[in-house]
Amino acid sequence: MKRIVIFASGSGTNAENLIKFFQNRETGSVIQVLTNNPHAKVLERCKKLNVSALSFNRTAFTSQDDVLNILKASQPDLIVLAGFLWKFPEAILKVFPNKVINIHPALLPKYGGKGMYGMHVHEAVIANKEKETGITIHYVNENYDEGAIIFQAKCYIDTLDNANDVARKIHELEMAHFPKVVEQLLKG
Numbered sequence: 001m002k003r004i005v006i007f008a009s010g011s012g013t014n015a016e017n018l019i020k021f022f023q024n025r026e027t028g029s030v031i032q033v034l035t036n037n038p039h040a041k042v043l044e045r046c047k048k049l050n051v052s053a054l055s056f057n058r059t060a061f062t063s064q065d066d067v068l069n070i071l072k073a074s075q076p077d078l079i080v081l082a083g084f085l086w087k088f089p090e091a092i093l094k095v096f097p098n099k100v101i102n103i104h105p106a107l108l109p110k111y112g113g114k115g116m117y118g119m120h121v122h123e124a125v126i127a128n129k130e131k132e133t134g135i136t137i138h139y140v141n142e143n144y145d146e147g148a149i150i151f152q153a154k155c156y157i158d159t160l161d162n163a164n165d166v167a168r169k170i171h172e173l174e175m176a177h178f179p180k181v182v183e184q185l186l187k188g
Helices: 013-022 041-049 058-063 066-074 090-095 118-127 163-187
Strands: 002-008 028-035 053-055 078-081 100-104 132-139 149-156
Touching: 002 013, 002 066, 002 163, 013 028, 013 041, 013 163, 028 041, 028 066, 028 163, 041 053, 058 066, 066 090, 078 163, 100 163, 118 163, 132 163, 149 163
Parallel strands: 002 028, 002 078, 028 053, 078 100
Antiparallel strands: 100 132, 132 149
16 A cells, blocks of 8 residues: 655645545555644644644754654655645655655646745736636646646636635645546556
8 A cells, every 4th residue: 555645734625635535545545744834724634534643844844854754754655745835845855756746726837936826826817817727736846836747627717706716616626636646646
């Protein structure tokens, strides 16, 4: 059985969806969730779902090897960023090459980069009067949202849609596609 570690920063709906999806699967399971936010709702979700969850600070993540050592001990087959907002350190990427993926709430390369997450993305999509948007699942490299694209799914934007409407459509795409793409990657 393949081992999945999730990184999240906020409410954890994608993390919860992945945990539930893999609970009765033979392909893999979520063995741990790590967060940079000690107040993140994802911690409560993990407790309810009986999944190990830890929070860490920036020093443990970037300038010491604390998080790297946790990952080495966990030996994940895949590291999944699900609403994780910090840039991933090169030290971790070198130890886990092509094993770190992210989900982004837009059709990359559009609306990617530092500061482009969540409602910031949806507001920019609406401000630019885009006709469609979607999700991108991609490998993580040393630059924000520039890793190789694994999967994209699109949705259309109606002329009356606002950023909240777009957020709802994106959330539906994430819930439908993210676990399936993760499972395909685990299957090789």
